[in-house]
Amino acid sequence: MARAADALLLLSFGGPEGPEDVLPFLENVTRGRGVPPERLAEVAQHYLHFGGVSPINALNRDIIAAVERELAAAGADLPVYFGNRNWHPLVEDTLSRMAADGVRSALVFPTSAWGGYSGCRQYDEDIVRARTAVGSGAPELVKLRQYFDHPLLVAAFADAVRAARDTLPAETRDGVRLVFTAHSVPVAADAAAGPPADGGHLYSRQVAETARLCAAATGVDDYDVVWQSRSGPPRIPWLDPDIVDHLETLPDKGFRSVIVCPVGFVSDHLEVIWDLDNEAAAKAGELGIAFARAATPGTDPRFAEMVVELIGEQLRGIAPRRLGAVPGYGCTVDGAPCAVDCCASVRRPSSR
Incomplete structure (x- = not known):
């Protein structure tokens, strides 16, 4: 109405x-x-x-x-x-x-x-x-x-992924991995997300769905969904893997470059520019992987x-x-x- x-x-x-x-x-x-x-x-x-x-x-x-x-x-x-x-x-x-x-x-x-x-x-x-x-x-x-699944949001993310790919060295683009990232939350908080009758885990399910839709729009069948920006005591489990830890697994799988899409953010918050543009980009450099970060849609x-x-x-x-x-x-x-x-x-x- x-x-x-x-x-x-x-x-x-x-x-x-x-x-x-x-x-x-x-x-x-x-x-x-x-x-x-x-x-x-x-x-x-x-x-x-x-x-x-x-x-x-x-x-x-x-x-x-x-x-x-x-x-x-x-x-x-x-x-x-x-x-x-x-x-x-x-x-x-x-x-x-x-x-x-x-x-x-x-x-x-x-x-x-x-x-x-x-x-x-x-x-x-x-x-x-x-x-x-x-x-x-x-x-x-x-x-x-x-x-999270509005077609205009998905289209903006998909075009940002394409633009990021174009910034990678040409010789690395056939060995690129697409990695989606969102803000981590405690596992218990994700389990409680959504109406109880819906089974919980609404946040991580929605993030995964947006990543799936964006990947499909860019013609990518295989990709990763990881997390970033966790805080709090180490004894409390949060959604993982962390983006920096995940990057360390890519060279052994033959990937020469990575596109990181901050699908969980509508704008370049401090977590995006610090955790991705600084920490994740530095780790990729240490590993010898070309790094491109997709723009946020705001x-x-x-x-x-x-x-x-x-x-x-x-x-x-x-x-x-x-x-x-x-x-x-x-x-x-x-x-x-x-x-x-x-x-x-x-x-x-x-x-x-």
């Missing part, structure tokens, strides 16, 4: 925009998880390597500008707001401004395509927290559905086109377009989960 909306809210993770922001930002991210100060200081160095600036906020502003252009071209008068979970502009502040601007209902586009706690349910919690902070005048918020014009299409599903009742066979869920209203007990949080043990 189509519904009305006064605005769109792009809801994201957030990132520091200067050296002085780094530790306060990391403290927000890890609040309540018992992460020791020395671990925060270690991660802070990743941000300080880039001047203390995460690319995520600037990239999100670029996405917003592209979405605004697409909306204008479609004749849709829908202002776009920007809010974050962990750093300014914080979603609570943005929602307060929306209320002051007279917004009574808005759609929410999360910068995560996935199910699971971190990729979906936590954004619902952000909505509830922000609406509670604003109080009785808070706009109604409808979070758009998961979009800068592709089709990404903004997809966002506007998702909006159209809600405002004009157009039929959703999906390529995959793995379930996808949404939408959620005012942060209410789209299924009972869906993607419940699995509390992480202290890192101490």
